[in-house]
Amino acid sequence: MRFDIITIFPELIHGYLREGVLGRGQAKGLIQVHTWNPRDFSDNAYRRVDDRPFGGGPGMLMMAPPLLAAIAAARAANPGAPVLYLSPQGQRLQQSAVQDFAGVEGLILLAGRYEGIDERVLAEVDAEWSIGDYVLAGGELPALVLMEAVARQLPGLLGHADSAAEDSFADAGLLDCPHYTRPEVVGGKKVPEVLLSGDHARIRRWRLQQSLGRTAERRPDVLAQRVLSAQEQQLLEDYRRQDGE
Numbered sequence: 001m002r003f004d005i006i007t008i009f010p011e012l013i014h015g016y017l018r019e020g021v022l023g024r025g026q027a028k029g030l031i032q033v034h035t036w037n038p039r040d041f042s043d044n045a046y047r048r049v050d051d052r053p054f055g056g057g058p059g060m061l062m063m064a065p066p067l068l069a070a071i072a073a074a075r076a077a078n079p080g081a082p083v084l085y086l087s088p089q090g091q092r093l094q095q096s097a098v099q100d101f102a103g104v105e106g107l108i109l110l111a112g113r114y115e116g117i118d119e120r121v122l123a124e125v126d127a128e129w130s131i132g133d134y135v136l137a138g139g140e141l142p143a144l145v146l147m148e149a150v151a152r153q154l155p156g157l158l159g160h161a162d163s164a165a166e167d168s169f170a171d172a173g174l175l176d177c178p179h180y181t182r183p184e185v186v187g188g189k190k191v192p193e194v195l196l197s198g199d200h201a202r203i204r205r206w207r208l209q210q211s212l213g214r215t216a217e218r219r220p221d222v223l224a225q226r227v228l229s230a231q232e233q234q235l236l237e238d239y240r241r242q243d244g245e
């Protein structure tokens, strides 16, 4: 899968890609990441990409021509890839959208800076996406968040094949269950004995019950999205009864 990122800070992208699963994904050839710097498409000697807003107001805006030229270059290199603009005005990125993106050949991500971009650039944008209701100084972190969430879904990218499939939100929207590893006792707290039992059916049931219970407690809105099987309803009732004790 090919990602083309339009940014005036390409090192922010490449630096992050040197480590972790994305770095390994690139090394394995599972993902290709290219950056396009609007400054390289600026037609003035100072490689200027920003200017003052018409109508006044604080700060600077990114000019359309360098961004449109960078988008055209990215489209030529990644034909068919949708152009996504990261901004607080976008639709909220959820795991369902991440899974959809994992099925496409390529993505072009537009990361803005300053107070934003000239509105006329949006004529070349296929969709606007937001990673949350807060404002950042640039779209690079949201672009990396989207790219990492999508890349994790690609077969072969994660070490353990099941990891992405076992993602909490991958399981039709449940929060993750608790996890434990050595040492067995930490600060006097022991690992739940079910996890040491070797009874994998029981362990699976316990983990599902924990996910159901935590989702009910912390994110009832997420639980409401899910139709519970009879077994899941029973597990949740037992969980609540135990909690009530």
Ligand SMILES: NC(=O)c1ccc(N[C@@H]2CC[C@@H](O)C2)nc1
Pocket: 086, 087, 088, 111, 112, 113, 114, 115, 116, 117, 129, 130, 131, 132, 133, 134, 135, 136, 137, 138, 139, 142
């Ligand atoms: N919540 C988000 O996904 C998000 C995306 C971008 C952003 N900031 C950039 C800087 C200027 C403009 O391009 C938008 N902040 C928050």
